[in-house]
Amino acid sequence: MPPKVLFLTLKVFGFTGGIEKVCRSICRALYDLGEENTLEPTVYSMYDKYFERDSRYLKKQQYQGFNEHRKYFVIKSLLKGIRSDVIILSHINLLSVGYLIKRFSPKTKVYLIAHGIEIWRKLPEPKLKALNRLDKIIAVSHFTAEKIKSIHGIKAEKIEILNNCIDPFYFFPENFSKPEPLLKRYGLNPNQKILMSLSRVVSSEKYKGYDNTISILPQLIKKYPEVVYLIAGKSDEEEKLRLEKLIIKHQIADHIKLIGFIDEAEITDHFLLSDIFVMPSKKEGFGIVFIEAMASGLCVVAGNKDGSVDALKNGELGKLVNPDDSNEIEKTLNELLKSPLDHEEKIALQKSVLKAFSYEKYRESIRKLIQQ
Template sequence: MPVKVLFLTLKTFSFTGGIEKVCRSLSRVLYDLSEEELVQSTVYSMYDKNADRDSRYLSKYQFHGFNGNKERFVVRSFLSGLKADVILLSHIHLINIVYFIKKIHPHKKIYLLAHGIEIWKKLSDSKLNMLNQLDKIVCVSHFTADKIMEMHHIPADRIEVLNNCLDPFYYLPKQFEKPQRLLDRYHLNRENLILFSLSRLSSSEKYKGYDHTIELLPQLLAEYPNLVYLLGGKWDAVEKKRLEDLIVKNQLQAHIRMIGFIDEAELTEHFLLSDIFILPSKKEGFGIVFIEALASGLRVIAGNKDGSVDALQNGALGLLVDPDDQQGILNSISILLQHSQTENEKKNLQEKCMEAFGYTQYLQSVKNLILKGSINPTASNQYPQKNIQINKPNSYG
């Protein structure tokens, strides 16, 4: 009999943040396991509409979007949860829905995905009580796992670490030329050295480190006058004004492009355009953008105090820097700028990233969790890995 799995999400297809990317990859895992007849899966999204569903990840029979109708979402989730064998929660905000399900069926398996700042905050007593009743808290990085154990006193045996994977449909380049159309769009030439950051530019999240990179540019330009910094991502008005003032103060108008939101269809091309991706953050739960950059063959500089350490495999895939050490960041940028990557070096970096964060490994780990109750069961109990062919679920529309 297939295991009945209910996956509850806030948003999966109508937004492109890190948590939503995790939800999409996990949805595809549930689709593939359903095709193997190992699970019978249903995905509910509180805020998505049915029309938001991307057919590459789920069939229309597996997905229901509630378009912001919280009452219907809660009632349907509760009733479906009573019938499910395993319930996956994409966010701690959903934990209250399963509280009474666990009371009625204490042996039902309930797993929470823990990403980053959403679970590092102080929690209410009721949420802490429920957190302690879950079967597993599945953390995207060791940093998130450590924070949960430290802040919420969850025992280590109820925590699993499952690094995020690269989206199975992420465009992997075979050639690594800088796209001419982006050079033209941003008024650049092939002699420009390009630093690139991509992040939500929020006045309430001043821990990403892009402002520190801006402050380093005058020193870098003394040695590399052709340097340009591309800063991508949605901004709020307050943060945009702060950054524009910082740019003017340092007289960097000719060397910084604030390019705003980047459509996912152009994401790989922006990594190909760049020479270094840099985001010395202090509070990344994991940082999917890092593995997207690496999968595009781009060198990465990230902070050494958060989940970025997992994304860079403890420094094996890129440079980890102290985000509070401006001189150290400056030195790291200079070291990389002194050497232009070859085509082979980019290809090797891409291959190493795929070995660490490919979809097939992620699918196997989720499969183990659902069927065995652990991401890393003993070797004798492990299911054999196999290569997964990613096909669109055409048969379901």
Template sequence: MPVKVLFLTLKTFSLTGGIEKVCRSLSRVLYDLSEEEIVQSTVYSMYDKNTDRDSRYLSKQQFQGFGGKKERFVVHSFLSGLKADVILLSHIHLINIVYFIKKIHPNKKIYLLAHGIEIWKKLSDPKLKILNQLDKIICVSNFTAQKIMDMHHIPVDKIEILNNCLDPFYHLSTQFEKPKELLNRYRLNDENIILFSLSRLSSSEKYKGYDHTIELLPNLLEKYPTLVYLLGGKWDAIEKKRLDELIINNNLQDHIRMVGFIDETEITEHFLLSDMFILPSKKEGFGIVFIEALASGLRVIAGNKDGSVDALKGGTLGVLVDPDDQEGILNSICNLLKHKHTESEKKKLQEKCMETFGYAPYLQSIKNLLLNGAINPTQKVNLEQYTGIDKPKIYG
């Protein structure tokens, strides 16, 4: 008898952020497990419309978008939740829906995906009460798990670690030449050394580290005069003004390209264009952009104080730096640039990334969760020393 699974999301297809990418990959897992008749799955999205659905991830019968009609979404979710064996919640904002379901059916399995800043914040007492009633909190990184335990006093036996996977439809390149079209678009040539960052550029999220990278450019240009910093991502007006002033004050107009939003169809090409991806952030829940870069054979520098540690597999897939140590970051960039990354090295990095963050092991982990109530039924989460602080063991 298939396990009846209800997956509740805020947005899955109408945005391209990290949480939405997780929701799409998980939707595909539910589709594949449904095809095997292991589960019977339904996905509800509060804000997506039915027309937003991407048929690669879910069939029409499995998905319903409510187009922002919150009351209708809540009612349908509650009624369907009463009939489901397992309820998956994509976001902390959705936990109020399951309060009465858990009251009526105390043994019903309810799991919450915990990503990053959305659950690190102070929660109301009612939300904390519901959070403690959930069967498992599935954390995308050790850092997120530790934050939840520290801030909300969630017991370790309710915590599971499941690192995000690469989207099953992410374009993996077999060739690593720099795309000529992008070189022309950004007025670059083969002589340019290209650093690349891709992030939401928000005045309310000044922890990504791209501004610190800008501040390092004058020193880098003394040694690498052809270097160009490609800064991608949608910005707000306040942050754009701040960055423009920073660029002008450092006389970097000829060495920075602020390219704005990058369509998903061109993300791989931008990684191929670049010589290094750098984002020394302090508050990444995980950082799917890091594994996308690695899967494109691109060397990565990330911060060592957040979920980026998991995305770089503790530093085995890239370079971890102290985001507050400008000299250390500068030295790390220079050390990488001393060696030209060969095509065979890029291919090997891509293969290592896929071994760790590929879709198949992620699917198996979700299957274990739905059938056995744990990511790895044979092991328990153990606290271990991990980059300087005690954190739960990584699974998946």
């Protein structure tokens, strides 16, 4: 009999953040391994609605969305969990459910996916106790693994590092010309040098690095008068107002655009529109956006103090900079603007990213974790 695997999540299909993208890749891996009769998968999502399921990632009979009915989710997860062989928790906020399952069924293996800041902070004693009862913590980067060891005192043998992957349905462009509709939408011309960042633009997450990029923009403009910086991502009012004040302060209103939320279907086109993706973050757990940008043939500049190091393969795939050193960021951007990638180099970058972070490689790692 193949092992019964229960994947417990908060959201998979109702949102498009990095954690949700990880969850979708896991769902597809479970789907494929189920087809091979390697395992018998079930996915419960606390906040998703049942009709939000994407059939590319899961069969109808493999999935249940609980539409925010948390008590019902917990009860059903407990009943299903004690009859399962392996439980995978998508987020530390599901730790208590995993702990309950482990209490009632000690032989059931319980794994937790550890992404980033959600597990880097100090935990209350009950959560720390539950964390220590887990059979395995699956960290998305070496940086996150080190944080778990140093902050929570978890032994190295309990931690498995599994880098995130490119979505199995991600579109790899072969034509790298800038999309005309987006040039028109933003009032740009094909010869302009375009920098881009994509992240949540919220007051609680000021570590993404766009502040430093804004501060060096006046110097870049002197060398590249037509340079434009696009900051994409859903914003809250407080952070938007703060950025607008920064723009006025640096007198760069003609060279920066806060373009807001981008629909998932248009993300690749925005990468193609840009010349450099720049996000020297300090608290990135991994950074799926980096590997997506590089898969679209885009130069990437990221910080060297967090999980971005894994996403850029220690600098093999892109440029790692000190996120606190504006001079280093400026120098790196100058070099990249001066020597842009040609078509062959973009194709080579795509191939390197796919080799490092392919879905097939990820699926095999999931298989090994469960077969252990």
